[in-house]
Amino acid sequence: xxxxxxxxxxxxxxxxxxxxxxxxxxxxxxxxxxxxxxxxxxxxxxxxxxxxxxxxxxxxxxxxxxxxxxxxxxxxxxxxxxxxxxxxxxxxxxxxxxxxxxxxxxxxxxxxxxxxxxxxxxxxxxxxxxxxxxxxxxxxxxxxxxxxxxxxxxxx
Numbered sequence: 372x373x374x375x376x377x378x379x380x381x382x383x384x385x386x387x388x389x390x391x392x393x394x395x396x397x398x399x400x401x402x403x404x405x406x407x408x409x410x411x412x413x414x415x416x417x418x419x420x421x422x423x424x425x426x427x428x429x430x431x432x433x434x435x436x437x438x439x440x441x442x443x444x445x446x447x448x449x450x451x452x453x454x455x456x457x458x459x460x461x462x463x464x465x466x467x468x469x470x471x472x473x474x475x476x477x478x479x480x481x482x483x484x485x486x487x488x489x490x491x492x493x494x495x496x497x498x499x500x501x502x503x504x505x506x507x508x509x510x511x512x513x514x515x516x517x518x519x520x521x522x523x524x525x526x527x
Contacts, residue, residue, distance in 0.1 A: 374437040378402070379446030387433035393419070393426075396433035397443065404444040404472040408501070415500035418473035419443050425473075425480040427499075444472035447479075454520065455479060458513035466504035474500045478514045487518060 375384045378400070387396050394417045397405045405428055408416035412427040419428050420442035447453040452460070455475045459465045474497060481488060481496040488496070493514045494507070502510065 372434050374434055376436050376438065377440045379442055385433075389432075389434070391433045392429050393421075393431040393433045393436050393441075394428040396436075397428060397441070402443045402445060406469055406473065408469075413501070414470075415477065416470050416473050418477050418500065420446075420476050420480060423480065423483060425477040442476065444475060447475075453479070454517045454522070455482075455513065458516040459510065462509045462512040462516060464505060464509040464513040470500055470502045470504075474502070474510060478517075481514070482517065488514075490515060493518075 372389060373384065373386050375382065377383070378397075383400070385396065385400065394405055394407055394410075397419065398407065405419055406416035407429065408414035410429050412430040415427065417428040418425045420426075421431075421436065422440050423442075447456070453475065455478050459471060459475065465471050477497055477500055478493070481493065485492065490511060493511050497507070497510065497514070
């Protein structure tokens, strides 16, 4: 099946298999930040923004993305680190880094919807993103740091 979509601001037309997931298609196209952690939608490492909303790319068929706007971590502005990326570094929220691309995209989705979430709201929104290294405290601190910055959560 032939699909057309926009990935990180670049229009693509691609042939995808009938059972190919969006995760598989993105990996095949070279977007290695989209991780295959569980292939069941349980871990969150495959999250991408689809039309601005965080989704588990392992649970979607690639064909369902026809006409969509897809953002991976590579699609964040490249001139300098996105405030969420910088905050993850500053708070020590990044250790192995495996979960971080999806966690940052999910947090960006949250901040787009709610510029001033509470810590409990941040924790609830990121609950679908599993991390084996950090214990989540530093990642929650990072999102709070962005919320408390002069621009607030307008960084989403």
